[in-house]
Amino acid sequence: MTTPPDSPIADLSYTSPETPSETPSLKRIFLGDDGLRAGWCVLLFLLLVALCGSVFAMLVHHHILPKPPQPPKDGASMVMTPRPASIFEFVQFAVVAIPAFIMSFVERRSFQRYGLVANRRTFTDFCTGFFWGLLALSALVGVLYLAHGIAFDGILLHGATAFAYACKWGLVFFLVGLAEEFVFRGYLQYTVARGVAGITRAMDPTNQYSHVIGFWVSAFLFSICFFALGHLGNGGENFIGIFQVALAGTVFAFSLYRTGSLWWAIGLHTAWDWAQSFLYGTPDSGNLALGHFFATHPIGSKLLSGGADGPEGSVLGIPTLLLVAVIIHFTLPRRPYPLTPDQMPPPENTTPGSSALYQD
Numbered sequence: 001m002t003t004p005p006d007s008p009i010a011d012l013s014y015t016s017p018e019t020p021s022e023t024p025s026l027k028r029i030f031l032g033d034d035g036l037r038a039g040w041c042v043l044l045f046l047l048l049v050a051l052c053g054s055v056f057a058m059l060v061h062h063h064i065l066p067k068p069p070q071p072p073k074d075g076a077s078m079v080m081t082p083r084p085a086s087i088f089e090f091v092q093f094a095v096v097a098i099p100a101f102i103m104s105f106v107e108r109r110s111f112q113r114y115g116l117v118a119n120r121r122t123f124t125d126f127c128t129g130f131f132w133g134l135l136a137l138s139a140l141v142g143v144l145y146l147a148h149g150i151a152f153d154g155i156l157l158h159g160a161t162a163f164a165y166a167c168k169w170g171l172v173f174f175l176v177g178l179a180e181e182f183v184f185r186g187y188l189q190y191t192v193a194r195g196v197a198g199i200t201r202a203m204d205p206t207n208q209y210s211h212v213i214g215f216w217v218s219a220f221l222f223s224i225c226f227f228a229l230g231h232l233g234n235g236g237e238n239f240i241g242i243f244q245v246a247l248a249g250t251v252f253a254f255s256l257y258r259t260g261s262l263w264w265a266i267g268l269h270t271a272w273d274w275a276q277s278f279l280y281g282t283p284d285s286g287n288l289a290l291g292h293f294f295a296t297h298p299i300g301s302k303l304l305s306g307g308a309d310g311p312e313g314s315v316l317g318i319p320t321l322l323l324v325a326v327i328i329h330f331t332l333p334r335r336p337y338p339l340t341p342d343q344m345p346p347p348e349n350t351t352p353g354s355s356a357l358y359q360d
Contacts, residue, residue, distance in 0.1 A: 035107055038195025044106065045187060048099030056091050065091065080277070081290045082168035089175035093182060100187035114187045115262035122263050129255070129267025132327055136268075137275040140311050140320045141282070149305035149314060153295035156281070165291040169278040170270070177269030181262045184222045184230070185253055193218035215257055223249035231285055241285060241306065241313035247321045248312075254325055258332040268324070276310055283310035 030040060059065045066084045068091075104111040112118055144150040157165055197214030200207055207213075227249035228242050252265040276284040281292035286309050298305035306313030 032198060034194065034198070035109075038191050038198065041103060041107060041191050042188065042195075045099050045103050045191070048102055049095060052095045052098050056095060078287050079290055080172075080287050082165070082172050086168075086172045086175055089172065089179045093175060093179035096179075096183050096187065100182075103187065114190050115182065115185060115256060115260075117261040117263065121259075121261070125259060125261055125263035126267040126270075128331070129264035129269075130271040131267075132324065132331075133268035133271030134275050136320055136324050136327075137272050137280075137311065140314070140317060141275075141280050143316055144305065144311060144314060147304060147316070149298065149300050149316075150282070150296055150311070151299050153297060155293060156295050157291065157293050162293055166278060166293070169274055169289060169291070173270045173273040173277070174266070176273055177266040180227075180230075181252065181266050181269060184227045184249065185219075185256055185262060185265065189215075189218050189222050189253075189256070192221065216253075219250070219253035219257075223253040238302070238307065238309045238313050240303070240315055240317070241309040244312050244317045244321060245285070247318065251321055251325050251328065255328050255332060258328060259335055264328075264332065272312075276312070280311075282306075283308055283313075285309065285312065 030037060032038075056065065060067055066087055068084075068088045100114050101111055104113070141150060145152070193211075193214040195214070196217045197210040200210035200213050204210075224246045228246040231242060231245045252269065255264045255268070256262060273284050276282050277287070277289035278292050279294065281289070281294045281296050282298075283306075298307055298310075302313075303315050306317070311317060
């Protein structure tokens, strides 16, 4: 199979792993068949994240950057404004992107390997994800309206003011999507998947699906568990909302598994949050946006309406996200996925010098 010309790792080829006897045992503690072992990479990455976080905390302390928004202590919804929200989300992205960029040099890999692929599909992936995200959230709000779970009170913004807030919140939620997708499904997702795949191959050298096991074990940790935990501090969150955060993380991970890129998920993430917060004026994970187009409020049962959590806290959000997963399955054919030697199928199915890519 020919490697696509826009592949971030077009020059990667399979090489037979060295036998333990060919490499000093001490060196094997730090280096595997695929370079620096995943565990050491994760440790070094987290140290760099802590260092970057300390630098940004110092900038906040000296009032160079605004303090991050703090949720109300009484659990009420937090009101967001565009400027501090955009700065906070950019800082969140920078705190993980800068260490990942440094690690790309340490590991001698392309930065694009961690999900932010730059090729001819990037813009299309983002726009397609945005389209489906806007459509899915609008369908959810429409069903809630028909089921008497939400009421529309009128239009709050008009003309240039509406356009300005639409752009401001579009930037904010693009940064939200970029930051959250890269934090939970970027460097750590890739590196832990690489490590788990290597362990799986060590336990069973004939395992054809070590790369699949590695990917989904890593996705379970970051896209489901940690992604849900990261939303627990939001005011107004409820149990169904947290469950749907975990389900949404699974859906985002599924799009990454199908495409090898984060851009489809970033587009959907951006549109979903933008439509909730700006377009329909509903709470988003318990947070409210200052400056939104429609004025709405939840009515009836919180189980149906989502209450202070917004539409994604409604029980109707579950079938909506499952429908998005079906859309991914039928609209995103499995692409050649860049793999490392530790993730690849056994050597008998991959001849030396062939492309280090896997395709269903």
